[in-house]
Amino acid sequence: MRIINAVLSVSSLFFSITSLPAQNLNKHVINPQDVLTIRELYDVNLSPDGKQIAFVVNDPHDPSKPREPRASNVWVVSTNGQELPIPLIAGLNHADTPRWSPDGKTLAFLSDRGDAEAQADNSAQVYLLRAGERKAVRVSNVRGGIEEYHWSPDGKMIAFVAGDQMTPEEQVRRDAGDDAIVQPETDLKYSRLWIVRLEDGKATQVTKQNFEILEFAWSPAGDEFALTVAPSSRSEDSNNLSLVIINRSTGEVSRTLSRNVTSITGLLKWSPDGRWLTFYEFPPTKESNNWLSIAPARGGERKRQIRSRHGGQALRPTPHRRQEGRVTREIASKEQHRARRDDLFFPDRARFRRAEGLSMSRA
Secondary structure (H helix, E strand, O other): OHHHHHHHHHHHHHHHHHOHHHHHOOOOOOOHHHHOOOOEEEEEEEOOOOOEEEEEEEOOOOOOOOOOOOOEEEEEEEOOOOOOOEEOOOOOOEOEEEEEOOOOOEEEEEEOOOOOOOOOOOOOEEEEEEOOOOOOEEOOOOOOOOOEEEEOOOOOEEEEEEEOOOOHHHHHHHHOOOOOOOOOOOOOOOEEEEEEEOOOOOEEEOOOOOOEEEEEEEOOOOOEEEEEEEOOOOHHHOOOEEEEEEEOOOOOEEEEEEEEEOOEOOOOEEOOOOOEEEEEEOOOOOOOOOEEEEEEOOOOOOEEEEOOOOOOOOOOOOOOOOOOOOOOOEOOOHHHHHHHHHHHHOOOOOOOOOOOOOOOOOO
């Protein structure tokens, strides 16, 4: 309830502030042009101490720049209701995915730069802004950018997913404008799980096995990862997903908890004691249904908590927007998912969209 109240408070405060100039205008029937001028708020994150909220604001599209994506930036506001929301770092145009460190003293986010004056990269990297500082520190350097990231439970590391790098020949073709999405039968690209130590910035690849990572979650003990994976990034494998546990030290699959996982992301969460995992699962018939399931982290019988009684979709996540009308959380192909992220930094392509998840609150 506390998180819900915080979200409502931020939304009402932010939108009331941004709508002040319009209060003196004559009333009129809302039209499509009005809708395009609305600033959108999403990805709300409450700090561990409950005193601050970080969220993302998507600015209206600039009609004078039709090929440019909508600008987005991370904003913060106090939960006491006495301060106005402000940008975390003013001037950023492609910043999102704010995540607090476990101690609440550092805010991580994805961006193409750390401050407004810095030269923009052509991909999303992880940046950290520590309390009391004004300039963010870049902690990743992955060509092609980061797809997803999470803090370690102790706050000393960040794990992230990145795709296999293009060959020099592929890079030359891409730079020349050949950005067609081709799904070859051989020499497939896969996604890999990495860990970067914040102490020295050293990055280490965790997963060696060839599979496509759709989602991951770090165990409370920090020694394992839960991953939703597909055999490849081919479209035909988009619904051939498994929930596996990876040993952090070896990168090997230690056990498989389910081979019936849906491609809807957002609910892969560990319980605080590390004994259980929540995720979306298909029913045995593979019909268009999604069940909220709980699996013992050590393996065993899964428990279906919520299911449809009438054959419809049991859980229908609310579509959210990332850039230009966010799609639903179902991802048909991870290659398309990567292309959408690239589009944020290559405006001549279709608009970027990304699914975002729910959070498991601590009882």
